Amino acid sequence: MSQDSQFHLNAFLMGVGHHEAAWRHPRTEAHRVLDVAHFQELGRIAERGKLDSVFFADGLAVGPRIKHNTQAIFEPVTLLSAIAVATEHVGLIATASTSYSDPYTLARKFTSLDHISSGRAGWNIVTSAGADEAANFGVDGIPAHSGRYERAEEFVDVTLALWDSWEDGAVVLDPETGVFADPGKVHTIDHDGPRFRIKGPLNSPRSAQGRPLLVQAGSSESGKEFAARYAEAVFTAQRTLEQGQEFYRDLKARVVKHGRNAGDLKVLPGIVPFIADTEEEAKALEQSFTDLISPEYSLRQLSTMLGVDLTKHSLDAPLPPLPPLDEIQGNKSRYQLVKDLAADGSLTVRQLIGLLGGGRGHRTFAGTPEQVADELQTWFEQGAADGFNIMPPYLPGGLDDFVDRVVPILQQRGLFRTEYTATTLRGHYGLADVDNRFAGAVDEASA
């Protein structure tokens, strides 16, 4: 059982839906992938359901999938800024890479979103595994897994220091005396590390929630250690209750090993829910999406994921043998998931594509609102989740259905809030206030 008495719910938003063929389905309007008002509406729907947060993934290249896949049009932080001013409560989590940005720039950008939203910003920390991304930043080949995480650790350390560089109360703003800020509460950080030298202070005061929420989603060994050390929420792809329980136990143990409380990190497995009045209708709905998958697109996507060219492979034959995990420099958790699925040799490539098309490896679930609620309750009560990363297969309808049909059941069962009780994203997730390393310190340089 989770430490918390109630769920946390994040809505993972992607274009007009997570299902890769969502934009081809009559339940969506494809052109809305280009429309900021669509995403503002999604934020308001999530808020109507009292969800903790909405979240956008991101990547720094178009990759080989451009013909058949809707691409991310908007940069997540600019998009969330537009959503922030259309909502009042819901948290706003954006992905940004530690491999291809500067800590000062990233710290400022997220603090700006945190000010615009009055303390509702979150940062999903990624390290950008792809060679296609590297090539847009002057880096040849696929950056080594270990180097990416070493950089990420120093990056986050210095970003946290920048977010502490203004103490609470540093902004005096006294028109009488003409004092804008108390220089004794604004600190240089004087970071001098292997990859970054940054003096500080940040050029923006501390935000209403101290600093943005830290989110992470890597499931490799390095990824889990990184999450255990820094993350406050983890998005994860777990396909069975047993796998979910194992991941949950493992990650919480690592959190404690790092001197934190187990409850300081919330584990949120992903689920792609197809919701209908009956289980049969829900399964038929899911099938109507699967029927629209383009094999050409899916083979390219799977080839990229596995680092093995499948584009000439028969759709109706089993997967060929895959290289060992330690030769993979890309996304190890997705790779392992496909390897597990294909382990007994019975799945054809076509079947695998269908399974992955719903949520790129995340668990899909088709059922009635009660069945979805039951499933979530089981995972929560059986120690596999502190909450869930809801990945609507189509938007906005799939989010409407979850908010209007599943959330009320969870609320009736006492598993989910009926009103927002906190004002910040960190508050929604039940996290403690953030200490400031400089509180009370005297800093001669900025006096």
Added chain:
Amino acid sequence: MSQDSQFHLNAFLMGVGHHEAAWRHPRTEAHRVLDVAHFQELGRIAERGKLDSVFFADGLAVGPRIKHNTQAIFEPVTLLSAIAVATEHVGLIATASTSYSDPYTLARKFTSLDHISSGRAGWNIVTSAGADEAANFGVDGIPAHSGRYERAEEFVDVTLALWDSWEDGAVVLDPETGVFADPGKVHTIDHDGPRFRIKGPLNSPRSAQGRPLLVQAGSSESGKEFAARYAEAVFTAQRTLEQGQEFYRDLKARVVKHGRNAGDLKVLPGIVPFIADTEEEAKALEQSFTDLISPEYSLRQLSTMLGVDLTKHSLDAPLPPLPPLDEIQGNKSRYQLVKDLAADGSLTVRQLIGLLGGGRGHRTFAGTPEQVADELQTWFEQGAADGFNIMPPYLPGGLDDFVDRVVPILQQRGLFRTEYTATTLRGHYGLADVDNRFAGAVDEASA
């Protein structure tokens, strides 16, 4: 006389006003520097006045001015995203540095704002002169002037290529065939230069105005050459009509020398207008702001600007001798302006501070709405301006007064639009559509 038959007007927005003591004055509410709704309101006021655009400056350090100066709280692009969804017509110009960002990241960020605003984004290109900014990005000392501009040129070249990497019409979005994008209209750029290697394409389609408007404000030799080559609008500080005419002639000649039409670049001198029913009241209003200037703050600011420590200098003595221009690695145009003002040795430091406090070197003007309109008309008709960079000394009141009292006079005189006639920022400035270098090209790599 300008080539255009009507003015262009930009509102340069800064906190609760351009006057450095604005936040201490009873006409402002200081806490609104922290309030995104304040800035959304300013965008709506500018739009009520049919202004071409609003603009935010930016810097990447707090500098030594923190005690007495309100600091920029918001990062400009995230702030403009929030303003974009609260407005429909007005252009949205943000400052970003070529010295401390990556072209791919910057191109994406501005394209995202351009999509969010349906083609109203502009980029004010700066090269970040300060040592305090350098120290936040691992660079020691003040970066050399020439190196900054060399980087800026390659940066803009590659950013323009990224903005061309999706042709118009590349997004097919056909649910029937399952084709999202036409790969033949999405191109790698394969840039391999001295400072950047970038493969492309950009991870966002071409925007409604082709690409963001390019704005620049440097007045050094390198700055003017850079503007003549790339900029479509230039913000400039000119204190007299004669200086304005000379700058205008010089810059337009440079534009033509670079093979462009003189009208392809709009020259917008800055003006800080104090507006009241009578000239006496306007001058008294200006004085009431000057009286609130903190000498401690101003001496630090002036010392930073000049690279000479004045903090121990008497306020009532003339400026000490200043080093020659070619020893200055920082903002050369501001430096030259102060040197010109102090040339005859009669100005005391206190007087200089008063002059600079209104608009940091930009021209201040106190008068009736008619006098302000006359002054603008004269500069426009006498060949010193294609329009103006309006820098309200206090906000929102100073912008309200300009929009509600000066703009109608300009409209009556036929000098300014009475309705928006274009839908994009480039359209407001009367600029031609942007060609795409890849239009019709065949690109094997992305086919």
